[in-house]
Amino acid sequence: MIEERGRVVAIESDAVWVETVQRSGCHGCAAKSGCGTGLLGDFWSKASQVRVPASQSQVDDVTLHDTVVIGIHENTLAVSALVVYLLPLLALVGGAMVGESLVFNRWPSGEPGAILGAVSGFVLGGLAVRWYGLRNRNNPAMVPQFLRIERQTPCATTLAEQVVTIVSPK
Template identity: 65%
Template sequence: MIEERGRVVALDDSGIWVETVQRSSCNGCAAKSGCGTGLLGDFWSRASQVRVAVAPPALDTVRLHDTVVIGIAENTLASSALIVYLLPLVTLVLGAVIGQSMGTEAWAILGALVGLALGALAIRLYSHLNRANPALTPQFLRLEREYACTTIPTTEAR
């Protein structure tokens, strides 16, 4: 299970909305402070929100702005990445080959563009058909409640 921590930004009747910050892999590098790629990764990092279904007993314990851990199975991530990256590439090449068989290089370019567009549409259709598939959605794993720091008043001796 691949885990990610996020902050609860909204609650509804059957789940929570979790905001996670997407970072580049450079954040774990020891040379991050002196590396331009790491600095650009910090600059371009952005937050994304995802809805996560939560069982009713656990939903009662979750509050707004809590830190939660969500996860997705490794095989789900691998198969989804394979579909998202490989399908457009395959359809692009097939379109180019079909276009090339029609004659000129312009047809090959047009065929490649049409193939790429068809691959993108196929991914959109796959995503739409599987939007309610529980195997492809993030799962609520646990709550990591952050406690507010408290200060103890000091008494000064006079």
């Protein structure tokens, strides 16, 4: 299970809204303090909010601004990533191959047909990804799970807190 820490920003009767921060890939690097890329990655990181279903006992235990851990299964993430990234790419290449091989009025279409086919394939691939998302919108396997509450270490998710953490001397 892939875990992510976040801060509770709203509580409903059967779910909590969790704000997580999307950070750069080099966030865990040891040279982060002396690296401009890591500094810019922290500056441009953005928060996103996700609704996480929770049991009644979990909802009763959590309060606003608590740090919680949510998770999603690796298989769910892998399949979704393949659909989102690979399907439009394969549709683009397939559309280009079909468009290039078409013959209009006894003339081969060549490069213009390949371009038109690639654009058409990419659009169809994007529509297929959209259909996949709508089809699995209510699938419980695609929804993050509420794992636990972490009361020891607060989760700094706002940009102002991150800037203070970056700028303040140690």
